[in-house]
Amino acid sequence: SVEGDAIKVYVRVRPPSEGTALPDGDQGLCLSVLSTNTIRLHSKPEPKIFTFDYVANMETTQESVFSSVAKNIVESCMNGYNGTIFAYGQTGSGKTFTMMGPSDSDNFTHSLRGVIPRSFEYLFFLIEREKEKAGSGKSFLCKCSFIEIYNEQIFDLLDSASAGLFLREHIKKGVFVDGAVEQVLSSAAEAYQVLTMGWRNRRVASTSMNRESSRSHAVFTITVESMEKNNEIVNIRSSLLNLVDLAGSERQKDTHTEGLRLKEAGNINRSLSCLGQVITALVDVGNGKQRHICYRDSKLTFLLRDSLGGNAKTCIIANVHPGSRCFGETLSTLNFAQRAKLIKNKAVVNEDTQGNVS
């Protein structure tokens, strides 16, 4: 069907945090959830309606977020497909809660645990089930890596001593981070342990505007490899599951998602290093002519190129805060999510129509 490769977008509205909720109820909220896939933003003069694949209201449970977002992706990962789950939204919109769970020390058994621990459980549950079904004929190998992209540099969260890793491509294995530590996993608990260890190494910043905001993108990748022996024929399948926690969306202004906004030269002595981006944009609209653009995509898009319009299953969870003070950010998050729906597998084939019909 036509919807095939499009990215699924799931919007989740968090409850207003205690203290910010105004006594006059609805007045303090900038949006309302109309149905399981529409949301109304109380913009002026006209309210704006957005439609997504799912909209989760404030009462939605963690379990239900997991079943509608991640379950399917984890399953297709078992079938050899790559899958990616993104969390997007401004700082304080509930990304970490959605992905990880409440910020307790032991999230893994917590009843409010998030998408990531639940995905681990489900993945290993599926692996165990497969193994039981297939007996000794089938074996699995799970590995994980955890990296952080900060200021267009890549760091290994599993090896805090490392710095400045590079992205490379392999003709059989696709894009990979050269030199990133890979840890073998044998259970969901182990996966969770690795995750929490790495999470502590992330860069967090506080400014007078934001109490705490994550300034980096973190990518946790699980590689699932299955090997099946069938009368001497060995069948190996491998797939990736990427769990991505993006930097607070207010920081994304640095990475062209916001579009408008001039790049500053700042200090008068510094170079005008962004001129290249402007020129790139000019060349981009060039009418399908052959051209080369010298500036590579951002590290994140390069790493996840396959997820953003390849043959992978991808889902974005856009987190929004309903408070009316967050109106601007919420609007921009919803706009981003709307645009994300349009990203599809762009398989433009070089096809020359000249001289072939004769």
Added chain:
Amino acid sequence: MAAAGDGWAAAREKFRSARALSSVESRKDPATEPFRSKYAARALLEEVKQLLSGAEEGGDAVRRAVLEYELGVNHADTEELSAGEEHLLRCTRLLEPQRLSRRCVALYIQAQNNLGILWSERDEIQTAQTYLESAEALYHQYMKENGNPPLDPSEHFMDEEEQLTDQERSKRFEKAYTHTLYYLAQVYQHLEMIEKAAQYCHTTLKRQLEFSGYYPVEWALNAATLSQYYLSKQCFMEARHCLAAANVIFSQAGQVPSAEDNETEQDQQDLRQRKAEIARCWIKYCLNLLQSARKLLEDNIGELDLDRQLELKAQRKKEEDEKENGRKKAVLFVTSDICDSVLAMEEKVSCVYPLDFQEAREIFLVGQNYVQEAKEFFQVDGYVTDHIEIVQDHSALFKVLAFFEEDYERRCKMHKRRVDMLEPLYADLNPQYYLLISRQLQFELADTYYEMMDLKVAIGNRLEELDTHTIKKINSLAQLAIKYYELFLDSLRNPDKVFPEELEEDVLRPAMVAKFHIARLYGKLITSDGKKQLENMQTSLEYYTFLVDYCEKYPDAVHAVETELELSKEMVGLLPTRMERLRAKLCPFI
């Protein structure tokens, strides 16, 4: 005055520290407290403001304006836009009456630059545009009416003996104005005034050269990228100029002494990558020039139009004679010291359309050299996508060169070269990660075999009779073309191996063309076995029917394949009769 002098000394000192904190220290701030130095600088500036308001010197509006400016930039830097705007507006208000004076003009322009940035952060590009355009106008007015090197804003907090030289003043002033142009380039880009944006980018680059405010590598990369804009506008002379200048400036990069000692492996690699990127821009230049020439020269079946060729050659002769005082120079970068090197670089490749094989070959060879250069860095191990893109360009260069080749055998060999470079890459590529390129390669390989088959048929037609060798060749090329078209079509199937009911917009045309070509290929297969021939016709008919049925079901698809659809309809009408006739011939008694 003495007391005031002390206050002044303290103010000056604090101002100086604030500037240092802002511009130098802040870069070392930890990620956890990105604005630590900025906040410290802000506190100092506020203190200076206090000091000045108490002293007699505080009466100096310009000094107060400098402070407001610094505070404005500081707040904007720390994501407090409204406060930043207030300070900046206060700054311009203080300066308004004397904005055209030597003391104020530089500060005024910088304040407007920053207001422009600030408004752009609020997504109000038009407001930003107003500020920046008025800064641009002010610069021109000042240069026309006065033109003396104006004071740099920082000088208002310096002692007499520290004042800058006129040369330094002028340098800083020009730099601030370059920034205005650079911001305007962005504004125009956001407003989709593409041509204007390109022009401002070009001017920015030019001014960077003139006032030597650039990093060679960065500058070269920008110029090379700009060349790609000119390519999309078919301005080959400008594109070549940008590329030649890029090469010349890039060669300065290795010569910078500071980069010598502690140059790491990584820096070296970066440098090699940039060089390869510029080479890739050159490849596109050669490719576009050849392809555009081909467009001009081809007739309605894609072959070289000899009349047109003569016509264009005569026209070019005429233009060359008239050229002497042509346009030229207007957009060029040339500053005297690099002028000669750029010209020498330009002479290595033409910027006019090649009109015959000789001329095309010269451009092809330049392109091919850059292919080798680019491949040295972008090796398949580590740079799969880039490497394949370069090889695809190489293949495209051969393809367009073949157009200019009159000898069919030699033309065929050029296509064989394309197959030889593409096929092994395709065989290794994992479509799970490289679906898009994988499809592109399938399609291109199919097309190349298709073209070779057509050439062999044309060669065969000149013979008295087709010999078995030629027949075998034609059939095997046709089979290979079919194989790759089918692989492409298979890549569209879903995980359960089902072909999509409705094709997505971006694969619609290629998929339909693949079906159409397969239909034609089955029609071209040569066999003396009548039953086999009938089978081929049947298959051919099925593929033609697919096109017709699909377009009937999804009328939106018609626009994408009009010619193909028309021919398919015709064939769907004709083939059954032909098959009937053949059947009758095979079994004359039924």
